[in-house]
Amino acid sequence: MASPQWPKADKRLHIGKPYDRLDGPIKSTGQAKYAYDVNVPGMLYAKVFPSRYALADVNSIDTSAAEAMDGVKAVWIDEGVLGKEVRYVGQIIAAVAAETEELAAEAIALVKVDYTPKEALIIDTDPSLGSGRPSEREEGTPAEAFEAADVVHEGYYGIPVITHCCFEAHGQVCDVNEAGAQFWPSTQNVSKYANGMGESLGVPESEIKVDCQVMGGGFGSKFGHDKWGVVGGLLSKKAGRPVKLMLERDLELMVGGNRPSAYGTVKVGADKDGNVTAIDAKLFGTGGNGGYRPPPVPYVFTKIPNQLSSGQRIQTNRGGQRAWRAPGHPQGCFITMAAMEDTAAKLGMDALDFFKQNLALTNRPELYAQELDIAADMIGYKEKAHLRGDSGDGPVKRGLGISIHQWGGAGHPSECDVSIHADGSVECRIGTQDLGVGTRTCVTMVLAETMGLPMDAVKANIGNNAYPISGASGGSTTIGGVSSSTRLAATAALNKLLDVVAARMGEDALSLEASNGRIQVTGDDSKSVTWNEACAMLGTNSINERGVNEPGESTKMGLMDSGVGGCQMADVSVDIETGVVTINEMVAVQDCGLIIDMKTATTQVHGGLIMGVTYALFEECVYDNRTGRMLNADMEFYRLAGLKDIGTLKVHMMTGPGFDERGVIGLGEPPVISPGAAISNAVANAIGLRVPELPLTPDRVLNAIAKGGQS
């Protein structure tokens, strides 16, 4: 009988090994079809008309010239804003669908909107512009603690709004008629993409089919069908033709989601031995016209005995924030770790010693101690470390920086069906999606592992809402969810097969196992049949079993868990004459429980580091404070790191005893949290003072040097 618990290390056939991602070949040959690539017969192209104003009354929307144009097949206007306000630049007011993309672009240019502009709030760096009362929190007796502290550091830190910049823009191809609808969206949420769409489209929601086999990046910005999903659907229905609607790059950057800013002052109190006793953080920022939660400060060092914090939301007339890989954490991490490192510098202490000294203030002191030692070895900390600013003569200064982070990563609810057929074939169906993290590969590995079969003997079907419901891919919840549901379904199906085989072999089903392509008496392959012989015993029947991942139950069973910690260190050089920061090396040490595919897991960490280098050095949405327009809504001036910017990256995954038996934990978010903090700390260590804001652009570095640091 097979048990759903994960096999012990010496029994694992696939799990934990570095496997190539299964969709690698179609991706590396250009054959993968993304939503953007779907071309169906009769398809029209849609373009949208975005608001030019950050705040304005919409008096009229005139689409008559567009409608009169040859080739235009459907026009949509947002009745909801007519006579009311638009609240950010880029807000979609109207749309057209036409025979060609060129005609659609020409038609949308003919739309005339009559606005009455109003004064908008764009600026997010002045807390007095905040709306509502700040959130406040107090623990212990911070006033007394600061009074008693031997050293008090106070600093200002800031991290601006950045955007997701998915390579595949948001959007979809759809074909909608009275009877039903087919959507091919770029989504992180196949099973529930269509939720709430039926009413707007006038189509029974159960008749909306969704398919997404590959998608070009989401990072937290592609959970819903969005306004453009509904607009595309309505245009399609009106025209009686399929419609492709993908956001153009400028709109993608302005309205496709962004990460909230965070600014504020932080005060840290410590005794002369370097024990932190108190923290006070006054934070503010904007999520555009979306919600705002101040980032968690103190971050990781959550047990600082005396704490005061406040957070002020500034409601601005900008595109709304969305979950951005590890929501709130990169900001909270940067602000906390920078303030900690500044405190160490004030005490004249080595940063690594200081972090270690205070690990008792975290939830995982032993793990972080272990990870800090490993990271220090990997980066050569002992040989390279120096006290802040002690970086010699010459214009190029070198420094090291440290950061630690945490994440939950518990698997989401997920259902999976597994079938075993009489011809020996095995497949599963699961309404999950592969964002490029290796979900398809990992599900296949779990299925093959459970059946004791090679990878190519089983097939995972994902990316369609006809399959059993699986959660959205966000918050690092996918791998725990889908590996648990697949394991449960596969075990149940296998046990059905073992029953059939046991009856034929005259053995007790309890004594049978699936191993290396055979069904055998456990540990004795002399009493065995091949997999195909076993399945042939099903005759004309198939086995179909459903596995339901109920996170609480699966956690108790040891299939999944939550709560990970990671450590990163950066080695940078800063040219104090040009202000240019160069990454020499970064190391990441990360735990995430039982790793299914070592190769795609390692790729995730590399990806997190590189996204982290990008927001640490380059990324920032620049807004015109008068008009509210994003000034760098293109990929030339909204800069991403390239191959020349990343230095050498090294990754160490914590595996083996103490980690594997926790079960599976998500990995998408953790590695992107620390880079900003580690790099900022390395720059401070190199040049002897804090550059208070990210990204660490040359102007910011030179300004900080000119000012001589914070008082």
Added chain:
Amino acid sequence: MSKETRGSDPQGVSRRGFLKGVGAGSAAAGFIGVGENTAQAEGQDAPAIVGPGDGTYTLNIDGESKEVTAEPRATLLDVMRNRLDVTSAKKVCDRGTCGACTIFIDGEPAYACSMLALEAIGHKITTIASLGTPEMMSALQKAFVKHDAQQCGFCTPGFIVAATDLLNKNPNPTREQVRDGLGGNLCRCGTYVGVQEAVLEAAQSMKGGA
């Protein structure tokens, strides 16, 4: 009160004038206008004026001649993707910044988003489809899979084309030369480590005659 029109043309440059300006003359030779859409400008050597409106012309893509009907203002990327279902080249920045649309024109890499389709008339367009298939991948494509040089994979075809060009020109690149050579291709998921290892390994395996 103010009226705004998206995409309105402040300089008043007409499409006709624009095409004349970029000198699409030779290209226009292959462009058969539909109706009154092609005209000869004044003067002997003046370029032909094409458009507005559809015309029919032939593009040579991956060794095949493909007839297409499109407006002269359509970019090569849009014509390939929208008219010919050649979707391996991706539209990401649409202005020559990211490299996701990289293809070969007469063996030289080019951004398909940054040229008009009719500029490609009479030239050999080569896409990733000519480099390998999932069943018969090139050494470089195999190395991309092995070194996991793709996550979402949206940037990957552009990287493969650019890296193929790099290895054609420099079969034995150093790590630094790979970084320089591919520094202009961007990836949001952060696959650069795999890309770099893949290119270096492909160079090795190609030397071995594989």
